[in-house]
Amino acid sequence: MMLRNEMTKCLKIAYPIIQAPMAGGVTTSKLVAETSNAGGLGMVGAGYMAPTQIRDQIKEIQKLTSKPFGINLFVPQPFDVSEDSMKAANQALTTIRQQLHLPDKDNFGIADYNEVLEAFKEQIQVVIEEQVPICSFTFGIPSQEVIAELKQHNITLMGTATTVMEAVQNEAAGMDMVVVQGSEAGGHRGGFLNQEQESSDSVGLMSLLPQVTDAITIPVVAAGGIMDGRGLAASMCLGAQGVQMGTAFLTCVESGAHPVHKEAVLSISEDQTVYTRSFSGKWARGVKNHFILEMQNHEVYLPDFPVQNTLTQDIRKAAFAENNPDFMSLWSGQSTRLAKSQTVEALIENMVAEAKKLNVNI
Ligand SMILES: Cc1cc2nc3c(=O)[nH]c(=O)nc-3n(C[C@H](O)[C@H](O)[C@H](O)COP(=O)(O)O)c2cc1C
Incomplete structure (x- = not known):
C-alpha cells in the first residue's frame, strides 16, 4: 500500500491525513497550520463563520504556513421556520434555561432560507478571492453554478457522503473527492438524502467504505473513529486513499476545543457518546450529558437545522x-x-510510523 496516491497528489500533501474541519472554534489557525506543516491537510471549519472572520483566519494561517490548507462550508438545505414549531421547541428549553439562570427567550432572530443561502454565497466568494486551494462541503452538494465557479478558479472540491447514493451524487456533481463518514464519526452527520432516519439507519465505516469504493471512481477519504496508524492502514485496505480525523485532532494541544470538552473526550469510554438532534436540529454524535438526556423526549419534533441551533x-x-x-x-x-x-x-x-510498520509504504 502506498501513502502517496492520487489524493495526496491532488491535494499536494505528503501524507493522506486530513485534520477534519470542526466548526465552532476548534480549528484554530495554529491547529490548521501545524497539520499542514507536518505533511497533512489542515482544514478550517468555517460553517458558522462570517465572511470577514473567514478572511481574517485565512490571512492568519497564511502567515503560519506556506503549505496548502482548506476551508469547509455547510451547504444550506431548505428548512421550516414556522412560528408554532419554534415556540414548542423554545418551550422545551425553558427548564434548561432556568437551571442555568438564563432569561426566557421570546425574540428568536432566525434567518430564513434565502438569507442563509446569501451568506453561503458570500463565504464562497471569500474562498475564491483569497485563493484557498481546497474547499470541502458537508450537509449537501452545492449548486452546479457554485461548483463551476470554484472549478474555474482551480479550487479542489471535496464532498461528504454517509451512504453509497450520496457518494455517487457527489461524483456526478463534479466533486474531486469525497469524504465518506461512518456512523462512528463525531459531530454532525454530513448526509443529505435521508435526514429523518439518520440516527437509526446510519452505516459504520467498515461496511460503508468498500461499498462506496466499488461504486465511484474519484478518491475516497475515510472518516469516523480513526485515531492512529491502524485506522489509516485499515481504511486504505478497504479502498480509501486517505483519512479525515476529528476527535483525534480535537484533543491535540493546538486545538481550540474548550478544556472541559477535551477532558470529557479524554475520560469517557467508547459507549458514552450518542446521536442527538437537540442541540442543532441535525443529527450529531456527542458525549452523552445532562442536556441530551433532558431533551430526549422532545427530540423528534424539534425544528430543523439551523433553527434549533x-x-x-x-x-x-x-x-x-x-x-x-x-x-x-x-x-x-x-x-x-x-x-x-x-x-x-x-x-x-506516530500515525505515519505505525502505518509504515503495518506495511503501508511512504
Ligand atoms: C467537534 C467536531 C466538529 C465537527 N465539525 C465539522 C464541520 O464543521 N464540518 C464537517 O464537514 N465535519 C465536521 N465534523 C465531522 C468530521 O468531519 C468527521 O466526519 C469526524 O470527526 C470523523 O469522526 P472522528 O471524530 O471519529 O474522527 C466535526 C467533528 C467533530 C468531532
Missing part, C-alpha cells in the same frame, strides 16, 4: 462561559479510548 445558542454560550459540560455540545466520535493529549506533530509522526 439558533434557539440553543444562549444555553451553549452560558455553559461554555461557566465551564459546565452538562449543557455543552461535546461532539466526539466513538474511539475515545484512543484519544490523547498530544501535539499535532506527534499525532501525525
Whole structure:
C-alpha cells in the first residue's frame, strides 16, 4: 500500500491525513497550520463563520504556513421556520434555561432560507478571492453554478457522503473527492438524502467504505473513529486513499476545543457518546450529558437545522462561559479510548510510523 496516491497528489500533501474541519472554534489557525506543516491537510471549519472572520483566519494561517490548507462550508438545505414549531421547541428549553439562570427567550432572530443561502454565497466568494486551494462541503452538494465557479478558479472540491447514493451524487456533481463518514464519526452527520432516519439507519465505516469504493471512481477519504496508524492502514485496505480525523485532532494541544470538552473526550469510554438532534436540529454524535438526556423526549419534533441551533445558542454560550459540560455540545466520535493529549506533530509522526510498520509504504 502506498501513502502517496492520487489524493495526496491532488491535494499536494505528503501524507493522506486530513485534520477534519470542526466548526465552532476548534480549528484554530495554529491547529490548521501545524497539520499542514507536518505533511497533512489542515482544514478550517468555517460553517458558522462570517465572511470577514473567514478572511481574517485565512490571512492568519497564511502567515503560519506556506503549505496548502482548506476551508469547509455547510451547504444550506431548505428548512421550516414556522412560528408554532419554534415556540414548542423554545418551550422545551425553558427548564434548561432556568437551571442555568438564563432569561426566557421570546425574540428568536432566525434567518430564513434565502438569507442563509446569501451568506453561503458570500463565504464562497471569500474562498475564491483569497485563493484557498481546497474547499470541502458537508450537509449537501452545492449548486452546479457554485461548483463551476470554484472549478474555474482551480479550487479542489471535496464532498461528504454517509451512504453509497450520496457518494455517487457527489461524483456526478463534479466533486474531486469525497469524504465518506461512518456512523462512528463525531459531530454532525454530513448526509443529505435521508435526514429523518439518520440516527437509526446510519452505516459504520467498515461496511460503508468498500461499498462506496466499488461504486465511484474519484478518491475516497475515510472518516469516523480513526485515531492512529491502524485506522489509516485499515481504511486504505478497504479502498480509501486517505483519512479525515476529528476527535483525534480535537484533543491535540493546538486545538481550540474548550478544556472541559477535551477532558470529557479524554475520560469517557467508547459507549458514552450518542446521536442527538437537540442541540442543532441535525443529527450529531456527542458525549452523552445532562442536556441530551433532558431533551430526549422532545427530540423528534424539534425544528430543523439551523433553527434549533439558533434557539440553543444562549444555553451553549452560558455553559461554555461557566465551564459546565452538562449543557455543552461535546461532539466526539466513538474511539475515545484512543484519544490523547498530544501535539499535532506527534499525532501525525506516530500515525505515519505505525502505518509504515503495518506495511503501508511512504
Ligand atoms: C467537534 C467536531 C466538529 C465537527 N465539525 C465539522 C464541520 O464543521 N464540518 C464537517 O464537514 N465535519 C465536521 N465534523 C465531522 C468530521 O468531519 C468527521 O466526519 C469526524 O470527526 C470523523 O469522526 P472522528 O471524530 O471519529 O474522527 C466535526 C467533528 C467533530 C468531532
